[in-house]
Each structure stands twice: as C-alpha cells, then as structure tokens.
Amino acid sequence: MRRVRPGTAPSRGVSSRAAGEERALTSVPAGDRLAGEEPGELPRLWHVTLSLSGPETPLAELRRGLEQLAHDHPFLLTSRYAADHVEIRYWEEARDLHDAAAVALRLWGEHRRSANLPPWEIVGLEVIDRETYHQRLAEGHGPPPAVPVGVHPF
Numbered sequence: 001m002r003r004v005r006p007g008t009a010p011s012r013g014v015s016s017r018a019a020g021e022e023r024a025l026t027s028v029p030a031g032d033r034l035a036g037e038e039p040g041e042l043p044r045l046w047h048v049t050l051s052l053s054g055p056e057t058p059l060a061e062l063r064r065g066l067e068q069l070a071h072d073h074p075f076l077l078t079s080r081y082a083a084d085h086v087e088i089r090y091w092e093e094a095r096d097l098h099d100a101a102a103v104a105l106r107l108w109g110e111h112r113r114s115a116n117l118p119p120w121e122i123v124g125l126e127v128i129d130r131e132t133y134h135q136r137l138a139e140g141h142g143p144p145p146a147v148p149v150g151v152h153p154f
Contacts, residue, residue, distance in 0.1 A: 043093045046100035047133040052108055053085035054120030059153070061116070062086070066151045068115035073107065079151045086120070087154075092127075101127045 062081050069088075070076040076090045088107070094100035104125055108117060128136075136142025 041095055043095055045130040046092045046094055046127050048090055048092050048104045049126040050088045050104050051124030052120040053123050054118055056083040057118045059083055063151055065115045065117040069111050072111050072114060077149055080154050082154045097127050
C-alpha cells in the first residue's frame with residue numbers, strides 16, 4: 001500500500017506541480033452520486049438464502065459454529081440446521097445481483113476456520129431484490145419472514 005500525504009494526489013508519472021506544492025482536497029457530500037454513476041449502480045438490499053450440506057456433524061458443534069458466524073456476519077437473519085445440512089438467510093447490501101451472489105458464495109469459506117464450520121459444499125443459492133422478496137410474501141409464495149431471528153434447528 002502506498003501512502004500519500006494529505007492534500008496531495010498519488011503521482012502517476014511526471015507531475016506539473018512544484019515539489020511541496022499542495023493540492024486542495026475535494027469531497028463528495030454524503031448521498032450524492034459520483035460523476036458518471038447511474039442510479040442502478042447505487043447499493044441495494046438483496047435477500048440471500050444459502051443452502052449447504054455435507055457429512056453429519058454433531059449438532060452442538062454446528063450450532064456453536066453458526067452462532068459464531070452470526071456474530072462475525074452481523075446481517076445474518078436466521079440459520080436453520082440439521083446434522084447434514086443448513087440454510088442461512090440474510091440481507092446483503094450490494095450494487096447488483098452479481099456482487100451479492102459473489103459475497104454469498106464466499107461467506108461459508110471465509111468464515112469456516114474462524115467459526116469452526118464443517119467443510120460442507122454449497123448446494124443452493126437464491127438472491128432476490130427487496131421488492132421481489134416483499135412481493136412474494138404479500139402473495140403468500142415466499143418463505144415466511146425470518147422470525148425469530150437467530151440459529152434454530154429445522
């Protein structure tokens with residue numbers, strides 16, 4: 001990582017400024033879009049359901065791991081588990097579906113050691129936007145809301 005003195009820009013070759021001459025900082029007010037950024041590029045909420053399965057694991061060990069995952073990943077809504085499979089549901093803020101899915105596909109692997117999770121494989125992934133989630137609930141087609149929040153057996 002290269003450090004840059006406050007008020008200066010990182011050099012990208014020959015600079016036209018004299019040595020020691022500082023440049024004024026500019027800022028972007030909160031909530032404003034950056035130049036060229038389209039409204040669709042702003043972060044949105046995505047409802048993620050991640051399903052994993054693998055060899056049987058002692059339930060107490062699995063529950064402790066899922067509780068640690070919930071602690072490490074604060075947006076985790078609910079986890080349902082059995083000895084050989086788990087379903088994790090949570091909200092992810094991301095620019096688009098691709099970004100939300102990429103984060104979801106890395107979630108288990110990135111937290112596997114810190115949460116002592118089993119080496120299971122992802123067998124299902126659903127990522128839907130907030131509007132679709134609420135539309136499904138209103139029509140009675142979606143999963144019931146994640147209540148109570150937390151880690152629960154199937």
